[in-house]
Amino acid sequence: MSILTLLFYAIALLIIAATTMAVTRRNMVHVVLYLVLSFFGTAMLFYLLGAPFLAALEIIIYAGAIMVLFLFLIMMIRLKKLPGMFFPVGQLLPAILISAGFLVVSSVMVGRNPAGWAPMPAAQASPVAFGVYLFQTHWLAVEIASMLLLVALVGAYVLGRRVRGPSADAREEAP
Amino acid sequence: MIVPLNHILLLSGLLFSLGMFCTLARRNLIMMLLGIEIMLNAAAVAFVGASLHWQQMEGQAIVIFILAVAATEVSIGLAAILVVYRRTDSVDPDMDAALWEKGGSR
Numbered sequence: 001m002s003i004l005t006l007l008f009y010a011i012a013l014l015i016i017a018a019t020t021m022a023v024t025r026r027n028m029v030h031v032v033l034y035l036v037l038s039f040f041g042t043a044m045l046f047y048l049l050g051a052p053f054l055a056a057l058e059i060i061i062y063a064g065a066i067m068v069l070f071l072f073l074i075m076m077i078r079l080k081k082l083p084g085m086f087f088p089v090g091q092l093l094p095a096i097l098i099s100a101g102f103l104v105v106s107s108v109m110v111g112r113n114p115a116g117w118a119p120m121p122a123a124q125a126s127p128v129a130f131g132v133y134l135f136q137t138h139w140l141a142v143e144i145a146s147m148l149l150l151v152a153l154v155g156a157y158v159l160g161r162r163v164r165g166p167s168a169d170a171r172e173e174a175p
Numbered sequence: 176m177i178v179p180l181n182h183i184l185l186l187s188g189l190l191f192s193l194g195m196f197c198t199l200a201r202r203n204l205i206m207m208l209l210g211i212e213i214m215l216n217a218a219a220v221a222f223v224g225a226s227l228h229w230q231q232m233e234g235q236a237i238v239i240f241i242l243a244v245a246a247t248e249v250s251i252g253l254a255a256i257l258v259v260y261r262r263t264d265s266v267d268p269d270m271d272a273a274l275w276e277k278g279g280s281r
Contacts, residue, residue: 004177012186019190019213023197028205035209042216048177049227051235058219061242066212066249073205073253077260087200095199099192106188116181120228125235133232134239141236145243152247159254 004122008048015041026086028074032067039063053127183224190217204259204266208252215245 015038022034043058110116135142194213197206219238226234260266 002177008178008182012182015186016189016193019193022209023193023201023213028203031206031209035213038213039216042220045220046223049183049223051223051226051238054219054223054235054238057239057242061246062212062216066246069249069253070205070209073256076257077266079203079266088202091202092200095196098199099196102195103188103192106191107185110181110184110188113181116184116228117179119179120177122177123227123230125226125232130232130235134236138236141240145240148243148247152250156250156254159251159258 004048005119008045011041011045011048014038015045028079029071032070032074036063036067039067050122050124051130052124053130180224180228184221187217187221187224190214190220202267202269204256204268205253207268208249208256211252212245212249215241215248 018034018038018041022031022038025031025034039058039062043055043063046052046055046058191214194210194217197210197213199210201207201210219241222234222238222241224234226232256266
């Protein structure tokens with residue numbers, strides 16, 4: 001058992017623990033902080049599995065941009081405490097059933113593949129080779145992804161702007 | 176030598192089911208969106224592991240597109256949640272129609 005193997009299991013434990021904590025917390029800010037920890041763990045895992053460029057992107061985009069966006073929204077809106085149980089039983093039981101069922105089925109399907117039980121040799125894709133590969137083989141998909149991000153920008157603007165017409169609440173807010 | 180592929184896939188499956196549980200069980204639109212993020216992240220872990228197993232960069236290229244889709248989804252989703260909050264004053268997914276109509280035409 002090499003040091004890389006031990007590192008993998010330590011990181012896997014960190015990710016699972018942080019995500020479990022995040023899913024069950026009541027305070028939304030704590031949820032986001034635990035998820036940032038989980039995404040940092042995922043970035044370390046990507047580095048370990050030979051994708052240093054993706055590890056950097058994971059930290060910048062997931063742990064940085066997306067989680068900060070969630071934090072902005074949580075601080076913008078004032079959450080009221082809902083009446084009743086935190087996890088209502090009518091919702092908790094199907095949720096546990098469906099996710100446990102998915103876990104069992106996927107574990108059985110993964111375990112039936114005998115080729116997957118051999119340890120993999122460590123390898124690393126350098127960022128230069130990865131960038132060249134991405135833009136030579138998948139240039140069209142990269143363009144489509146950039147169009148998708150533009151659509152997201154316009155869509156978020158259209159959804160987020162306030163339309164001030166001659167409605168009642170516009171006059172209300174005036175004085 | 177590091178771990179076998181199946182251990183990575185099991186980790187990914189466990190993360191995915193945690194995200195699914197988060198999406199299904201929480202009564203909060205923001206937490207449902209976070210659950211979807213966890214599920215996308217689990218898929219990215221599976222792709223990177225498969226990329227190492229077959230020594231192909233195809234899987235890593237797909238993770239880039241997963242990141243782009245996740246960023247798109249979260250920006251549109253959060254804007255939509257903000258609209259819902261402005262109209263109904265809550266982020267509960269099972270709000271009733273009367274509450275929705277009360278907010279007026281904004």
